[in-house]
Amino acid sequence: MSPIHVRGERGQVAERVLLPGDPGRAEWIAKTFLEDPVLYTSYRGLLGFTGRYKGRPVSVQTTGMGAPSASIVAEELIQLGARVLLRVGTCGAVDGALAPGDLVVAQGAVPLDGATRQYLEGRPYAPVPNPALFRALWAQAEAKGYPHHVGLVATEDAFYATTPEAARAWARYGVLAFEMEASALFLLGRMRGVRAGALLVVSNRIGDPELAPPEVLQEGVRRMVEVALEALLEV
Numbered sequence: 001m002s003p004i005h006v007r008g009e010r011g012q013v014a015e016r017v018l019l020p021g022d023p024g025r026a027e028w029i030a031k032t033f034l035e036d037p038v039l040y041t042s043y044r045g046l047l048g049f050t051g052r053y054k055g056r057p058v059s060v061q062t063t064g065m066g067a068p069s070a071s072i073v074a075e076e077l078i079q080l081g082a083r084v085l086l087r088v089g090t091c092g093a094v095d096g097a098l099a100p101g102d103l104v105v106a107q108g109a110v111p112l113d114g115a116t117r118q119y120l121e122g123r124p125y126a127p128v129p130n131p132a133l134f135r136a137l138w139a140q141a142e143a144k145g146y147p148h149h150v151g152l153v154a155t156e157d158a159f160y161a162t163t164p165e166a167a168r169a170w171a172r173y174g175v176l177a178f179e180m181e182a183s184a185l186f187l188l189g190r191m192r193g194v195r196a197g198a199l200l201v202v203s204n205r206i207g208d209p210e211l212a213p214p215e216v217l218q219e220g221v222r223r224m225v226e227v228a229l230e231a232l233l234e235v
């Protein structure tokens, strides 16, 4: 029986799954990097594909935007047999050292989102990625020589609520960038006994009305996916 939202069957989803927020990115990843990609769900625009990378089964599943959507998708992927959940997303830079197109390997995610709070019933908690996956992402980014940063991100709900001043306040505690899904994925990884991680690319600076130039962002996304797929093979 298919889950309610991710309408695939057991056996259609690989153990290793890349998780972009954007369905367009999911389709591009599947068609650019996977051998013989097959669409297993398109319900609600949450496109999911399974193919092979260097001969190993890999799925790419859209999460939609925000931790509520990402947590539904993660729970259902786990029901369908997924065991490694790796977010490949964009983020807004807080730290001045981050340039558009740079990669960010998330070492932890400050849970500003409501989904994580609901799962935790208000308990303070530090959502962190699976250590082996984190180490593999860091090592691959380093080996390929792509500009990258390693540290904390903040997971928010309201994209337009975060002002540059509020973001700078978080920078004092080591937050490099803001995004909208990682904390819930890290928490669910721990709760459900699967490996979760997040690799991001800087798409904008917090407060900037514009995204990075398309060619800069596209090259950053390409690098992110390359690093993510190689890291997936190591865990």
Ligand SMILES: O=P(O)(O)O[C@H]1O[C@H](CO)[C@@H](O)[C@H]1O
Residues within 6 Å of the ligand: 020, 021, 022, 064, 065, 066, 088, 089, 090, 091, 159, 179, 180, 181
């Ligand atoms: O590019 P994706 O993976 O969607 O990630 C970021 O982009 C969306 C907001 O523009 C949010 O989902 C945020 O986390």
Ligand SMILES: O=c1cc[nH]c(=O)[nH]1
Residues within 6 Å of the ligand: 090, 091, 092, 093, 156, 159, 178, 179, 180, 203, 204, 205, 206, 207
């Ligand atoms: O949450 C996010 C994600 C990308 N860019 C932002 O500015 N904020």
